Amino acid sequence: MLKVAVVGKGGSGKSTLSWLLIQALAHRDQSVLGIDADFNMNLLTNLGLNYGPDLPTIHHAHGEFRQIVDLPVGTPWSKLQDRSLPQFSLNPDDDYTAQLAIDVAKNIRLMVVGLGDEDVLDSPLCGHGHIAPLKWYLSNLDNHNTAVIIDSVAGTDMVNYNLYQGCDAIVCVVENHRNSIRVFQQIQQVADRLGTPFYGVWNRANEAAIPTALSEVCGDRLLGQIPVDPEIESFDYQLLDPQTQRQTALIWEALVARTTTSRSRSLAQAVG
Ligand SMILES: Nc1ncnc2c1ncn2[C@@H]1O[C@H](COP(=O)(O)OP(=O)(O)O)[C@@H](O)[C@H]1O
Ligand SMILES: [Mg+2]
Numbered sequence: 001m002l003k004v005a006v007v008g009k010g011g012s013g014k015s016t017l018s019w020l021l022i023q024a025l026a027h028r029d030q031s032v033l034g035i036d037a038d039f040n041m042n043l044l045t046n047l048g049l050n051y052g053p054d055l056p057t058i059h060h061a062h063g064e065f066r067q068i069v070d071l072p073v074g075t076p077w078s079k080l081q082d083r084s085l086p087q088f089s090l091n092p093d094d095d096y097t098a099q100l101a102i103d104v105a106k107n108i109r110l111m112v113v114g115l116g117d118e119d120v121l122d123s124p125l126c127g128h129g130h131i132a133p134l135k136w137y138l139s140n141l142d143n144h145n146t147a148v149i150i151d152s153v154a155g156t157d158m159v160n161y162n163l164y165q166g167c168d169a170i171v172c173v174v175e176n177h178r179n180s181i182r183v184f185q186q187i188q189q190v191a192d193r194l195g196t197p198f199y200g201v202w203n204r205a206n207e208a209a210i211p212t213a214l215s216e217v218c219g220d221r222l223l224g225q226i227p228v229d230p231e232i233e234s235f236d237y238q239l240l241d242p243q244t245q246r247q248t249a250l251i252w253e254a255l256v257a258r259t260t261t262s263r264s265r266s267l268a269q270a271v272g
Contacts, residue, residue: 057114139166
């Protein structure tokens with residue numbers, strides 16, 4: 001099952017698309033792990049939870065992760081590059097996962113990086129230092145039959161850090177606006193350089209045809225579109241416009257199809 005990171009410009013709809021995909025999957029009885037990897041922790045609130053200092057977070061388990069991967073404090077994370085690391089697992093859960101994955105609803109669990117925590121904001125570690133466990137967790141995670149959807153920090157930075165090296169795809173939310181399209185292009189360049197399959201979702205799509213500016217840049221990378229839906233603010237999946245639900249399901253199906261094709265292509269290249 002896929003591991004997918006949702007990226008894009010600030011305000012483009014990353015937390016919304018992450019929430020929509022999680023809900024769509026859960027409603028078709030697919031188990032899903034959401035990962036809130038943003039400072040704002042909006043996926044957490046979209047899923048009806050609140051942040052508090054007692055919430056288990058990747059940030060608070062930082063020392064524990066270093067122990068699991070045998071990386072003493074002060075040793076750079078890049079040392080992990082050439083090592084074989086312990087395997088993490090969903091269903092059955094390893095101890096680290098079991099401690100951090102919060103039950104949200106039927107079929108839905110959530111892991112929170114906790115970047116917006118006050119002690120992160122006061123700490124001398126940079127954002128990369130705080131999020132490093134997620135990078136190595138994802139690339140050593142056997143998620144079995146659970147889909148993984150990661151809601152990201154805005155912009156290119158975390159992609160450039162190769163945070164999503166363990167993901168099957170990066171999906172960029174894009175609006176028909178030049179700044180949003182420019183961010184799409186920037187992230188695309190980095191994702192292509194790193195070799196991570198990269199796709200787009202057109203959000204707030206209220207025209208029938210794909211606008212020229214968008215199709216010129218995103219063209220065949222677009223998986224689908226999400227209409228403007230005032231019920232999105234209710235964060236109740238049942239209240240959504242059926243069109244929003246249908247489009248979300250189509251986006252997931254397109255993603256699965258495209259990712260499978262891209263995997264068999266790289267396999268064929270490796271063999272031939
Ligand atoms: N298709 C949409 N229809 C209606 N409201 C939307 C839609 N997409 C996003 N929004 C609203 O726009 C705001 C920003 O979206 P959000 O997903 O939080 O952006 P990001 O995570 O990229 O910063 C939120 O209040 C969200 O509810
Ligand atoms: Mg967000």
